[in-house]
Amino acid sequence: MKIIKRETLKQKPSPDTELGFGRYFTDYMFTMKYNVEEGWHDAKIEPNEPQRFDLGTSIFHYAQGIFEGMKAFIQPDGSIAVFRPEENWARMNRSAVRMCIPQFPEDVVEEGLEELLKLEKDWIPTKPGTALYIRPTIVATRVMLGVHASTEYLFFIILSPVGSYYAHGLEPTKLLVEDFYVRSAIGGTGEAKCLGNYAASMKAGEEAEEKGFDQVLWLDAKEKKYVEEVGSMNMFFVIKGEVVTPALVGSILPGITRKSCLQILRDKGYPVSERRISIDEVIEASENGTLDEAFGTGTAAVISPVGLIRYKDKDYVINGGKMGEITKMLYDTITGIQYGKLEDTYHWRKIIK
Numbered sequence: 062m063k064i065i066k067r068e069t070l071k072q073k074p075s076p077d078t079e080l081g082f083g084r085y086f087t088d089y090m091f092t093m094k095y096n097v098e099e100g101w102h103d104a105k106i107e108p109n110e111p112q113r114f115d116l117g118t119s120i121f122h123y124a125q126g127i128f129e130g131m132k133a134f135i136q137p138d139g140s141i142a143v144f145r146p147e148e149n150w151a152r153m154n155r156s157a158v159r160m161c162i163p164q165f166p167e168d169v170v171e172e173g174l175e176e177l178l179k180l181e182k183d184w185i186p187t188k189p190g191t192a193l194y195i196r197p198t199i200v201a202t203r204v205m206l207g208v209h210a211s212t213e214y215l216f217f218i219i220l221s222p223v224g225s226y227y228a229h230g231l232e233p234t235k236l237l238v239e240d241f242y243v244r245s246a247i248g249g250t251g252e253a254k255c256l257g258n259y260a261a262s263m264k265a266g267e268e269a270e271e272k273g274f275d276q277v278l279w280l281d282a283k284e285k286k287y288v289e290e291v292g293s294m295n296m297f298f299v300i301k302g303e304v305v306t307p308a309l310v311g312s313i314l315p316g317i318t319r320k321s322c323l324q325i326l327r328d329k330g331y332p333v334s335e336r337r338i339s340i341d342e343v344i345e346a347s348e349n350g351t352l353d354e355a356f357g358t359g360t361a362a363v364i365s366p367v368g369l370i371r372y373k374d375k376d377y378v379i380n381g382g383k384m385g386e387i388t389k390m391l392y393d394t395i396t397g398i399q400y401g402k403l404e405d406t407y408h409w410r411k412i413i414k
């Protein structure tokens with residue numbers, strides 16, 4: 062892999078800095094270009110610096126772009142581990158198909174990521190709960206205003222040392238059930254990790270924040286009846302001892318943390334069900350005392366307990382506003398595997414030496 066070095070390196074945040082999420086970026090990035098004549102080409106590592114783009118570039122106008130999110134962790138023996146990267150590359154290529162973006166060679170970007178991580182190893186934070194967040198993205202770069210799929214693209218990977226996703230860390234979150242705005246409908250792009258999904262969700266997110274909530278809990282677009290997911294997390298409920306998560310019906314992002322949790326739960330013998338779950342069922346369970354736990358899952362927040370849900374102006378406190386047992390077990394298992402504290406029986410750690 063070609064590496065273009067920079068003359069001076071950036072100042073790294075000190076170990077005591079509150080990293081937040083996505084505020085700091087490392088010295089280097091991986092890039093690769095696409096055009097019709099050459100396909101994907103010119104894979105390299107270069108300084109992460111501001112870029113110049115013509116303002117007619119199609120990504121600025123029609124959001125033909127996709128992204129991924131994964132994390133790298135320092136292991137007790139000093140090596141680097143990435144959590145299930147092959148799952149992210151496969152999902153990114155599925156998102157590419159939905160957005161008319163040409164599929165990319167997964168082995169090339171994996172090699173690029175590994176070289177980049179080796180070069181940036183000193184940026185991986187080591188305090189508990191921190192990680193190096195990996196953001197692969199593809200954007201349409203043809204300079205053209207016609208509404209057509211672009212014929213040119215840029216693939217890039219940038220890295221950001223991060224702390225916890227929510228300002229209040231592992232404290233249970235408060236969710237506002239959104240019954241007006243919708244995130245995604247079947248046949249739309251909710252299943253793809255594409256840029257426009259997030260722009261479309263911001264209005265609801267802002268209104269929820271103004272009311273003191275962390276995020277919105279989305280319902281299905283058609284009937285506003287079935288629970289879908291949270292802005293950046295898949296949703297789980299524990300009702301009468303059964304762990305329930307909405308089935309992947311086409312409007313929900315197929316999370317890799319979700320998939321990992323399902324496997325852990327099934328292997329440990331918990332009753333698990335992927336099915337449609339209505340908000341009425343959740344509220345009823347809360348009212349009759351059978352809603353034991355609720356939590357969200359996603360790379361950024363890992364496992365995030367939900368302590369309160371508001372639906373139609375009524376608040377429902379879950380598990381006394383505290384983290385539940387199954388939530389804690391999943392958090393400990395996933396982070397234990399990620400940080401190298403538990404044996405990796407599933408081979409989910411990709412070790413980079």
Ligand SMILES: *Cc1c(COP(=O)(O)O)cnc(C)c1O
Binds near residue numbers: 291294314316318
């Ligand atoms: C990325 C994302 C998730 C979580 O997926 P993971 O693979 O677990 O990180 C859930 N919902 C949405 C909308 C997302 O963008």
